[in-house]
Amino acid sequence: MNSIDFVLNGKEVKFTGNPAARLLDVLRDDFRLTGVKCGCKEGECGACSVIIDGLLVNSCMVAMGSINGSTITTIEGYCETARYAVLDKAFASVSAVQCGYCIPGMVLAAECVLAKTPHPTEDEIRVGISGNLCRCTGYNAIVNAISIAAKEGNGLW
């Protein structure tokens, strides 16, 4: 009764702490999912992106109380999927990962782009990842990687 119940990376979990706590802090500190990065805690940078019920969300902007009954995927869960394997290969092939801090969020942004538009144009990719800041790459390699994944992962999305 007094818990917030949700599905996290495919498992049913309960949270009994403060419902006003940030999802970002709970994922990192309570569930030890440190692939969810903290870049600003103000909803600006996208490093803490997770997928909640199919939508890309900045987890720093979400109170625990609002996620009862939701399904949440973080990079830790997503990296077990066949879709991740395709993105992994594509990102590696163009060296799209530099410092890596934006990458877990960026990968989930890529998933959301492809889930919505399996064969996106370059513009659609750029719009889809525009809430995720990257200071290292200039974005070209990331955009290329997502394009490559769309081609190579034909049928997965």
Add this chain to the structure above:
Amino acid sequence: MTMNIGGSVEKKDHAQKMSGKALYVGDYPLEGVLYGKLLHSSKARARIAEIRLPEIPEGYFVVDKNDVPGDNNVNIVKDDTPVFARETVEYIGDPILMVVGPDEAETERLLKAIEVVYEELPAVLNVRDFDTVFFEYDFGKGDIEKAFAEADKVYTEQFETGYQEQAYLETQGMIGEPQPDKMTVHGSMQCPYYVKGAVVRAMGSSPEGVQIKQDTTGGGFGGKEAFPSILACQVAVAAKKAGKPVRVIFDRREDMEFTSKRHPSLCTYKVAVKDGKITAMDIDVIFNGGAYTTLSAVVLQRGIICSSGVYKVDNLRVKGRAVKTNLVPSGAYRGFGAPQTFFAVEMIMDHIAFDLGLDPMQFKLDNAVKQGDATSTSGIYHFPVPLPEMVEKIDAASGYREKRLEYAIAQTGRYRRGVGSSMFFHGAGFTGSGERDHIKAVSKLHKYPDGSVEILVSNSDIGQGLKTTFSKIVAHELNLPYEKIIIENPDTDRVPDSGPTVASRSLMTVGELLRRAAIKLRESWVDGEDQIVEERFKEPDFLIPFYIDKFQGDAYPTYAWGVNVIEVEVDTLTGVSKILGAWGCFDVGTPVDLNVVLGQMEGGYLQGIGYASIEQMAADEKGRIRNNSFSDYIIPTSMDVPKLEVIMHVEKYPDGPYGAKGAGELPLVGAPGAYIGAMEQALRKPINKAPFSMDDTMKVLQGVKL
């Protein structure tokens, strides 16, 4: 198998970072680790009259200057940056003390309950009002008075540039862990041995008493060159006092307001022209150093050495000053003083070309140096200067010449276009004799009986791909599979001091040491044995010795070159400008891994475009940085420059590995000149400042004075 040096491989750290498994300093388990929170000065300049502490519960500590066991000076270049503030505070953000404790909320509550009584002192908040000069240099050559007297025309202009925040996605963070026999500090950093030197001094310890380990680092761009030394000293002092590990992870606002950023600049140029050629330049450079000296001396040196640009200037006078203000200390940022002066020299060249009715790119090319010409410091450009070929390449890609002519014709309608260009270099490696006299880099290879080889160097992979490029070099020379090469994050207990990760030196200088070490190992290789080889820096023998007191000689062994073209479209109704295309032709010698090099060029170029256009940061009348979040300090997103094209040109450097030169900083340097040049053409107005934002565009459109 033979490694394809130019081709690309999966980066060594790809899998860990891609899957979110890589551990950054904030990702370590929290059990048994105390939270540290800094109390920053809220006054720009004041004497600390009194500090009133609340009751401090058991298990909590307040750490300040009196707890520093060694010297309360952070070992940077000079002795003025304190570990914790002395009797006075010198800028808003100066660290006064740290509260340390097991519960984060309680630690924050205690911090807020502390009352500091300040006696305010007069503060210098505008660089034009400076009264203290930290560093002053001047040098020159030729007969400047004669050249000005004989000139057809003399141009005098002033240029101003603002702050730029590194905005690495991972904020500064450090953990101090007291061990029975030493202090271990690990965290986000570029230069483990700089940090070690600082902690040894602050702790009053022996070198053996301090161990520094780099954690996976979420970007640096210069911002993690000197600042981590300060934070490391603070956590080490706190961990020693508490007898437990202490971690400090900055939040974004703290990081943006209180850590070093690019020096704002004020450059005055007087240029003589005779028969369509530049005959003299008289240059005055002022950098806003902020409250402490940190790296201002070396940033200024590079800035003034670059101040005459890529041009042949036989009569030259340069004066440079880094001045004190009561603002956050400025520091290292990709380009290290050069983006400021290159902006100024490119703009005045544009303005002169405009006045003479010449195409700026052609005018610049006609005045550019060639192989064998003298540098600003009377050294020599020892190697070919490929600017003419690079201009052809970029013109072919961008259509610059045609567009420049087209947009010069009076434009009508709401949308106006412009195209601008810049030419620039990056002096590869440390300025002057730094490598030979100060760094004295050592690198090691450790071969294990199973035939794997570990690279032991102190250079850190902060995203720029050093683990990958170093491994490729060693694999190539040893004919080993790339997978057999091991490279971990540096730990000063395990790696020799191969110098800091700065100045675009790592691949060119340390990569070459590793190449030579690998050859040595290959020649002495015995199967099944444990072997270690070592290689030390040797200065190339062609160099004209550099004397810093006179600014004479070869400041750099070689140069990486760049040409940029940027095309904009300005909406004259809204002031919004769109970048239609950004082209960059870059020569960094042989690319050791093409993907890695392209990643540096594209990322650096976009940072430079941000610096020129949207990245605005300023302090208010109290000296507080107002743009302290990603809501107020805007960096480029994936939608800002959809068309950014990089074209590589290769002019090999014989003393770099396989012909490689320094790469990391070059792509940022030329962006402001090209962007502002384009904005000038679109707006039909000279512009003397960067960044040039939408607000500035609106002011120009509405006839408001800038």
